[in-house]
Amino acid sequence: MRRREFITLLGGAAAAWPLAAHAQQPERVRRVGVLLPAAADDSQFQTWVGAFLQALALLGWSIGRNVRIDTRWATANAETIRSYAVELVALVPDVILAHGNAAVGALLQTTRTLPIVFPVIGDPVAGGFVESLARPGGNATGFMNFDFSFSGKWLEVLNQIAPSVTRVAVLRDPALGSGTSQFAVIQAMAPSLAAQHKLPTVYYERFFVAAGGLISYGASLIDQYQRAASYVDRILKGEKPAELPVQQATKFEMVINLKTANALGLEVPPTLLARADEVIE
DSSP states (O other): OOHHHHHHHHHHHHHHHHHHHHHTSOOOOEEEEEEESSOTTOHHHHHHHHHHHHHHHHTTOOBTTTEEEEEEEOTTOHHHHHHHHHHHHHTOOSEEEEOHHHHHHHHHHHOSSSOEEESOOSOTTTTTSOSOSSOOOSSEEEBOSOOGGGHHHHHHHHHHHOTTOOOOOOOOBTTTBTSHHHHHHHHHHHHHHHHHHTOOOEESSHHHHHTTOSEEEEEOHHHHHHHHHHHHHHHHTTOOGGGSOOBOOOOEEEEEEHHHHHHTTOOOOHHHHHHOSEEEO
8 A cells, every 4th residue: 555545544534533433422411300299109299200201201301311310209398398409409400390389489499590390380470480471581480280260160160069059168378379388288177177067179189089079170280291391301402491481281180079979968960070081989
């Protein structure tokens, strides 16, 4: 081989080395934190997180290949939620998924830079989490599980299943709205109060009906978590939470407990049964 040909061949091979090395580089692994106000064995939350992970996979994110998920099951204890919020922020993930007022509030007390997506929240503006629904303005955005007019739907459903009701009581936590504390108060007080006095009750989530409540009508949280995955995907691809509008729920579900209805002496109208997504017998 002539000297000039050898030098040309050597130069071509050297030029190809960086390209080959670049092609063999593993795909960058992004980090997603998840903060949940529930225990690790909570089957309901497991279902929602599963829906989130499935939606992420459909968007091209594969655990171990290009994304890592760091999940913290904080239970409903406020101090534990705050502790895990600090722990997650210290990991410096690319984005954090946080459920509800307590988790989002704890994270925003810890960071005003790391992106946060909430799949479920009551009123993010009143909570101080975003500047407005259209333009959140900060480092958090996500999805509301109902708007203010939605409470009228609860009264409508209650009237259909118990038309004799003329006076309605509402249990809520004014500090957190639809947050963790309100959930705990309703869970602890409403079912036994309703059973003792034979009061028909309407809830915002299936959990209460599965535990013996009469009827629930609210956002599909599986759908909410799937939609949250789309925002996590967009943030991982470079978009900013400040520019992603907070969206309201678009899919709702109704669950009726017929055993409870019978115990209360109520006959569920066929039209209401036909509308139900699930009937517990």
